[in-house]
Structures are given as C-alpha cells and as structure tokens.
Amino acid sequence: MIVNVIFGSDGGATKGVASKISKKAQGKSIDIKAATKADFENCDLLILGSPTYGDGTLQTDWEENIDKLREANLAGKKVALFGTGDQATYPDSFVDAMGILFDEVSEKGATVIGFTDTSGYDYTGSTAERDGKFVGLALDQDGQSGMTEKRVTAWLAGLL
Ligand SMILES: Cc1cc2nc3c(=O)[nH]c(=O)nc-3n(C[C@H](O)[C@H](O)[C@H](O)COP(=O)(O)O)c2cc1C
Structure with a gap:
C-alpha cells in the first residue's frame, strides 16, 4: 500500500508529526511546497496535515499551494487528515485547518477516513468537529505532546 503524507509547517511541529506518521506507515512525507x-x-492512502494559524486558517504554504489539491483527481480517493493546534491558547479555533482540508477534499469527492473522538481535549470550538467527532487526528504539540505517540499509533492502527 502506497501512503503519501503531505504537510505544511511553519515552526516544524507538523513536519515532525508528518515524518513520524510516514515512518510508521512506511510512506513518504512530502512538504506541500514541493508536492505535485x-x-x-498516486497513492492508496493520502494523509494531509496542517497546523492552524491566524483566526483558524490553513498554514500559509497550504494556502499558496491549494490549487495542487484542487486540480488533483481525488474522486473516491481514501484520505485521512491530521491537524496540529494549541487548545489552551486558541480554544475557539482548535485545529480549524483540519476542517478546511476536510471541506476541500470532500468537495473533490474523496472518502475521508480516520475520524476520532473529541474526548481528552479541552477546547470550546473547532470547525474540525462534525457531528461530535473530529474529522481526523487532532494533535496538540504545545500542550499535549506527551500524548502524540499514543494517538498516532492508535489512529494508524485503524487506518492501515
Ligand atoms: C499566530 C498563531 C496563531 C495560531 N492560531 C491557532 C488556532 O487558531 N488554532 C489552533 O489550534 N492553533 C493555533 N496556533 C498553534 C499552532 O497551530 C501550533 O503551535 C502548531 O503546532 C504549529 O505547527 P508548526 O510548528 O508545524 O507550524 C497558532 C499559533 C500561532 C503562532
């Protein structure tokens, strides 16, 4: 199974998570700046990840390269999403970028897998929450980095 992990990252946290995920999934980790x-x-499972910035926006490189996603044929493609955020400092827009990616790939006809439970997090609002679940894996490298290993492992076990 070919797994591609495409990420954007300002400070390196999301890049680090992307390489962790791609190693465990024996896939490839690709920066959105370099992605085609x-x-x-050309993969069986496409994993997309972005931190949230501003008032709940996608990371800048994702914004600047979103046409790559929009021009790709994603009809029926299995897609899983992860988002990095900081729930203590930005409780009203926690991992919102994951919600933006969800809307983008859903629009393209992708099949999003890997929804997760919202328990274990403390936030007040997130556009990545739909019908009581996160649309992917929410990670908080600022406040809950100690939980990332476990969360990633459990999530991938469900995906692969
Ligand atoms: C200016 C600024 C705005 C942010 N806004 C949000 C936000 O709205 N929601 C959120 O969950 N995290 C927010 N964060 C936290 C980042 O998403 C988080 O630190 C992330 O791990 C950064 O990933 P990176 O190192 O890959 O760039 C913000 C961080 C900064 C510096």
Missing part, C-alpha cells in the same frame, strides 16, 4: 498533483493522486 501526482503526489495527491
């Missing part, structure tokens, strides 16, 4: 349309298409 083919990287979105």
Whole structure:
C-alpha cells in the first residue's frame, strides 16, 4: 500500500508529526511546497496535515499551494487528515485547518477516513468537529505532546 503524507509547517511541529506518521506507515512525507498533483493522486492512502494559524486558517504554504489539491483527481480517493493546534491558547479555533482540508477534499469527492473522538481535549470550538467527532487526528504539540505517540499509533492502527 502506497501512503503519501503531505504537510505544511511553519515552526516544524507538523513536519515532525508528518515524518513520524510516514515512518510508521512506511510512506513518504512530502512538504506541500514541493508536492505535485501526482503526489495527491498516486497513492492508496493520502494523509494531509496542517497546523492552524491566524483566526483558524490553513498554514500559509497550504494556502499558496491549494490549487495542487484542487486540480488533483481525488474522486473516491481514501484520505485521512491530521491537524496540529494549541487548545489552551486558541480554544475557539482548535485545529480549524483540519476542517478546511476536510471541506476541500470532500468537495473533490474523496472518502475521508480516520475520524476520532473529541474526548481528552479541552477546547470550546473547532470547525474540525462534525457531528461530535473530529474529522481526523487532532494533535496538540504545545500542550499535549506527551500524548502524540499514543494517538498516532492508535489512529494508524485503524487506518492501515
Ligand atoms: C499566530 C498563531 C496563531 C495560531 N492560531 C491557532 C488556532 O487558531 N488554532 C489552533 O489550534 N492553533 C493555533 N496556533 C498553534 C499552532 O497551530 C501550533 O503551535 C502548531 O503546532 C504549529 O505547527 P508548526 O510548528 O508545524 O507550524 C497558532 C499559533 C500561532 C503562532
């Protein structure tokens, strides 16, 4: 199974999580700046990750390269999402970028897998929460980095 992990990262936290995920999944970790349309298409499982910035926006490189995703054929493609955020400092927009990616790939006809439980987090609002679940894996490297290993392992076990 070919797994591509495409990420954007300002400070390196999301890059670190992306390499952890790709190692465990025996896949490839690709920065959105260098990614091609083919990287979105030529895999069995596509994993996308972004930190949230501003008032709940995608990371800048994702914003600048979103056309790569929009131009890719993702119809029926299995896609899983992860988001990094800081629930203590930004409780009203926790991992919102994951919600943005969810809407983007859903629009393209992708099948999103890997929804997760919202328990164990402390926030007040997130557009990544739909019908009581996160649309992917929410990670908080600022306040809950000690839980990341366990969360990633459990999530991947469900995906692979
Ligand atoms: C200016 C600024 C705005 C942020 N806004 C949010 C936010 O709205 N929601 C959230 O969950 N995290 C927010 N964060 C936290 C980052 O998403 C988090 O630190 C993330 O791990 C950074 O990933 P990176 O190192 O890959 O860039 C913000 C951080 C900064 C510095």
